[in-house]
Amino acid sequence: MRRPTGGGATSNAQHQMRLSKETATSLSDKPKLLVPLPISTAVWLGRLARREIVNVTFTANGGDGKTHVTVAGKVGRGSDAIADREFWTDVLNTN
Numbered sequence: 001m002r003r004p005t006g007g008g009a010t011s012n013a014q015h016q017m018r019l020s021k022e023t024a025t026s027l028s029d030k031p032k033l034l035v036p037l038p039i040s041t042a043v044w045l046g047r048l049a050r051r052e053i054v055n056v057t058f059t060a061n062g063g064d065g066k067t068h069v070t071v072a073g074k075v076g077r078g079s080d081a082i083a084d085r086e087f088w089t090d091v092l093n094t095n
Helices: 009-014 038-049 085-093
Strands: 017-022 026-031 053-060 067-074
Touching (some): 026 038, 067 085
Antiparallel strands (some): 053 067
8 A cells, every 4th residue: 555645756655554454344554664774663663653544344234235435543643534435436446
């Protein structure tokens, strides 16, 4: 998972996430360490200390055959949403 908005290639590389847990109904992503260089490691450790994580949960939405997707978690330092409902709607509706 890459940072969906803002920043250049270097910034986005430092903000990637990796799949850390997968079950039949959920996915969890945590910060990804690209290369163990001092700056990269410091950024990665800071993200772990801030407990950055993204959880995606899939549940049946009644008998209509649709799936309800819940995305929760924390990424970044600020309180601003990095990806809003419209972003996830576009991602999930893409074939």
